[in-house]
Amino acid sequence: MSGNPITSTIPLDEDGEHHGFLRLPYSRDDSAWGSVMIPITVIKNGVGPSALLTGANHGDEYEGPIALMDLAMSLKAGDIEGRVIILPAMNYPAFRAGTRTSPIDRGNMNRSFPGSPSGTVTEKIADYIQTVLLPEASIVLDFHSGGRTLDFIPFASAHVLENKEQQAACVAAVEAFNAPYSMIMLEIDNVGMYDTSVEDQGKTFVTTELGGGGTSTARSNAIAKKGVRNVLKHAGIMKGELDLSASVMLDMPDDDCFVFSHDDGMIEAMKDLGEEVEKGEIVARVWPVDRTGRPPLDYRARRSGILASRHFPGLVKAGDCVAVIAVKV
Numbered sequence: 001m002s003g004n005p006i007t008s009t010i011p012l013d014e015d016g017e018h019h020g021f022l023r024l025p026y027s028r029d030d031s032a033w034g035s036v037m038i039p040i041t042v043i044k045n046g047v048g049p050s051a052l053l054t055g056a057n058h059g060d061e062y063e064g065p066i067a068l069m070d071l072a073m074s075l076k077a078g079d080i081e082g083r084v085i086i087l088p089a090m091n092y093p094a095f096r097a098g099t100r101t102s103p104i105d106r107g108n109m110n111r112s113f114p115g116s117p118s119g120t121v122t123e124k125i126a127d128y129i130q131t132v133l134l135p136e137a138s139i140v141l142d143f144h145s146g147g148r149t150l151d152f153i154p155f156a157s158a159h160v161l162e163n164k165e166q167q168a169a170c171v172a173a174v175e176a177f178n179a180p181y182s183m184i185m186l187e188i189d190n191v192g193m194y195d196t197s198v199e200d201q202g203k204t205f206v207t208t209e210l211g212g213g214g215t216s217t218a219r220s221n222a223i224a225k226k227g228v229r230n231v232l233k234h235a236g237i238m239k240g241e242l243d244l245s246a247s248v249m250l251d252m253p254d255d256d257c258f259v260f261s262h263d264d265g266m267i268e269a270m271k272d273l274g275e276e277v278e279k280g281e282i283v284a285r286v287w288p289v290d291r292t293g294r295p296p297l298d299y300r301a302r303r304s305g306i307l308a309s310r311h312f313p314g315l316v317k318a319g320d321c322v323a324v325i326a327v328k329v
């Protein structure tokens with residue numbers, strides 16, 4: 001397997017429920033022959049499609065790890081036909097630190113693909129997923145949220161793809177996930193993303209943004225738990241009817257969806273998530289933090305739509321994403 005140093009402590013292709021670790025040797029000051037132990041569960045029953053389910057691609061996003069730990073504990077081989085590979089915390093060192101990127105190498109997992117078997121810890125994990133796990137999967141679900149610095153309306157999303165048949169399969173799986181919103185998402189910069197690796201391997205892919213602020217809510221966790229089961233049913237792996245309610249279809253057609261700050265300061269939200277916004281309306285103001293008697297700077301929507309994402313912490317820096325406006329289809 002391409003010289004990657006990671007080994008699995010459980011079989012990836014045996015019937016039953018197996019809970020274990022991907023063990024990545026990591027020699028360091030406090031453990032000369034130590035390892036990073038990345039939790040993994042594989043549940044398999046006979047012949048059928050395989051799903052790869054991942055969370056904590058960014059370490060400070062929690063709906064994925066919660067829904068996947070819950071699934072790993074509750075799903076039994078007898079409930080499925082095929083295989084479910086569950087990796088609740090892809091960037092496990094980041095997950096343990098509660099940070100977006102890895103404390104070991106500052107690696108941003110979603111900018112580290114396709115990875116390298118001889119690279120940093122983050123690159124080795126990416127390479128193992130790229131070369132060992134991904135080729136096994138027919139459908140892939142990767143959970144995201146806003147992390148500590150962004151907050152989102154809850155949506156599942158697919159990307160615009162050159163292969164329209166693959167795109168249709170991804171959109172159908174997004175609809176099956178059935179978050180309150182479904183999005184055709186535009187990426188700011190897709191180089192190195194897991195998403196791109198998955199899509200380049202021709203897989204059906206669903207990603208999400210379910211909340212943010214470095215935590216999760218009862219509502220966002222319920223959306224994640226329902227969504228993952230719906231996707232497994234949609235893929236024909238899990239038995240039973242999909243649990244469906246209304247979902248609003250959204251689009252992010254171009255760069256005009258994004259509003260970036262040009263200033264450091266204190267952010268005052270003028271719109272809340274899910275609110276309608278008219279082009280030219282103020283979505284946020286940025287106040288100077290160091291004096292009184294100066295007006296705030298206004299940040300305006302560059303298109304009409306609904307507020308899909310916002311900067312989360314109270315302080316903002318130049319270059320931060322202040323707001324994302326999505327368009328109802």
Ligand SMILES: [Zn+2]
Nearest residue numbers: 058061144145
């Ligand atoms: Zn993320």
